[in-house]
Amino acid sequence: MRPNVIFVMFILQLQLSAADLCNWTGSRFAAALDSRIVLQVRLRCTEGSVRWIYPGQALRVVLEPNLSSARRTTVCLKPSPSFRGxxxxxxRAGRLEPLLTEGGGPGGPGQQVFCFRADGPHRPAIYLQSSPQSDGAWSRRTMGFRYQLVGNMSAPTGGHSGLQATCRPCNDTELLMAVCNSDFVVRGSIKNVSSDSERQTSVVEVSAARVYWQRGGVFEQQASLSGSPRSWRGHIHTLLRCHVKPGDGEFLFTGSQHFGEAWLGCAPRYKDFLSVYQAAWAARRNACDFPLD
Structure with missing residues (x-):
């Protein structure tokens, strides 16, 4: 069925309430096997998951989070590894735009993250259309995805669909905002860089002398055998086409965390960051206070 035809079916949708405001698990049987009914779920968190067992014809997921910040206007989805069919x-504005077609992309949909803008007066709505199964395979299927609402400037894009990113260095204004708004800010060096050609991403192994803050446990403190201060180790993802390479010197790594992975934002040399921050502090243009060593 064409998307504009499917959308008319919302008139017959069945309203479902989720006991868990962040996550939903349900099946086609909630629609009493009526193929005309579109199941609708409303979730009220900035991240969570959807699990559709025995998928029927269509499912509509509306995200209605209570946001404390208007900057979270990008939605990212990570389909489950079993997402097929x-x-x-x-x-958007009463029309359906394709985000992921049946079959997914390289490496399968479970290996990718799909992001889209959610600006505008209406709440983000995600529509899943299940393909007909003539062999009865629908009775054995489970599909779903994890979702996150993120800031526009920090959404992951390497090997991902929906947004485009550049590999240029951050300007001074972007850098000053990054140390205030990032999910992680660490000072350290690059130990190794490995590449994943299938996902078109690179993974940067970082040895950090100091973790200023992090939202998740991406960076873990290493045991010290000599009694010296313990270092931190972690991995940061970035675009393969940015050509990040190991190098000497100390950097300030900033970025965002999505689905358990750290993604690189601004990463100036630490001495360059100090120069920018001190100049902004003297001119009273710094967006937040940052601890200087």
Missing amino acids: ASVFIE
């Missing part, structure tokens, strides 16, 4: 659409 369905297409995903984004609802």
